[in-house]
């Protein structure tokens with residue numbers, strides 16, 4: 001009996017270790033993709049604040065923010081999204097809000113990203129030309145973010 005208990009104990013410890021190794025396995029990828037999202041949000045935030053009149057329009061800054069946003073969106077981030085690195089994986093609850101349907105929704109998820117890329121390229125074409133240009137393009141960019149989040153990102157707890 002004692003032996004069985006200690007075997008069970010050992011298995012439980014092994015289980016805990018393999019769970020944490022599993023989580024650590026995806027930690028870098030999750031951190032990287034969340035950082036890319038933060039770069040999106042930072043640059044879109046500058047354009048959004050200008051569009052709302054909360055920040056004074058400044059052509060150089062607007063153009064730079066739009067260029068940065070577009071460059072980040074054009075990066076190939078495939079390696080940051082390894083299959084199984086979703087919030088339902090052991091050890092990943094609370095570390096990622098990526099839903100498992102990302103990996104079962106091809107090509108929809110790729111198309112969602114592409115429509116954002118079209119909108120951000122249009123923004124980058126004109127952001128330095130004036131506030132009106134930002135205002136007429138920002139809706140499509142925001143929609144590109146939102147449609148993906150609605151489908152593939154879990155709400156904040």
Ligand code: HEC
Pocket residue numbers: 030033034035037038040041044095096097098099109112113116141144145146148149152153
């Ligand atoms: C193709 C889908 C997709 C698109 C397009 C997309 N996102 Fe995300 N975003 C996600 C997913 C999935 C997560 C959750 C990632 C995770 O927690 O691992 C996320 C997370 C985030 C986060 C939280 C990052 C963190 O630190 O946890 C921010 C901020 C964000 N996105 C902003 C944006 C903005 C701004 C845009 C548009 C310019 C955008 N996203 C476009 C899918 C997308």
